[in-house]
Amino acid sequence: MNAHKFYNRVTNSKKDVILEFINLLKSEKINYCIIGGLGMNAYCEPIVTLDFDCVVAIKKFPLLRETLKQRGFKIKKHPHTIEVTSKDSALRIHIQLDKRYEKFLKDAKFRNVLGYKIRVAKKENLLLGKIWAYLDPERNKLKKEKDFLDIRRLIEKYPELRKVVPEKMKLVGGL
Helix, strand or coil: CCHHHHHHHHCCCCCCHHHHHHHHHHHCCCCEEECHHHHHCCCCCCCCCCEEEEEECHHHHHHHHHHHHHCCCEEEECCCEEEEECCCCCCEEEEECCHHHHHHHHHCEEEEECCEEEEECCHHHHHHHHHHHHHCCCCCHHHHHHHHHHHHHHHHHCHHHHHHCCHHHHCCCCC
């Protein structure tokens, strides 16, 4: 079983929603990169997630929203993201709304993630995004713990990134 089939089975997908989404971005010429847990998998030992967190060029979002609706995707707004789902999969696509993330687009590179060749934020930006999420006082406690684990995974594999972590976080959990 290849990585695509494995991931589609894990996400209970009747069709390849990631490939459909990436092809849609490509056809509409919308710049994007992945972040979050799936982005982490480009740099660290893979962990399975049902979330496909990404950044898109904000100015292109109205076009993307209309195209997604036309293709039968459901769209739900959350405080910091737009959630995109398909009746054909348990995968949740989260499009980041925080404008700080848009600068990640500039340095993103194509990488292989679970068999997909997709644009991924550079590891320094992934770390920064995880730090922002961890420090968000409104963030769910369990998600914060996952963010902290991802921060640890990155700095364990790339010790030079430890300098990016704020001092107040280094005192927590041995960072």
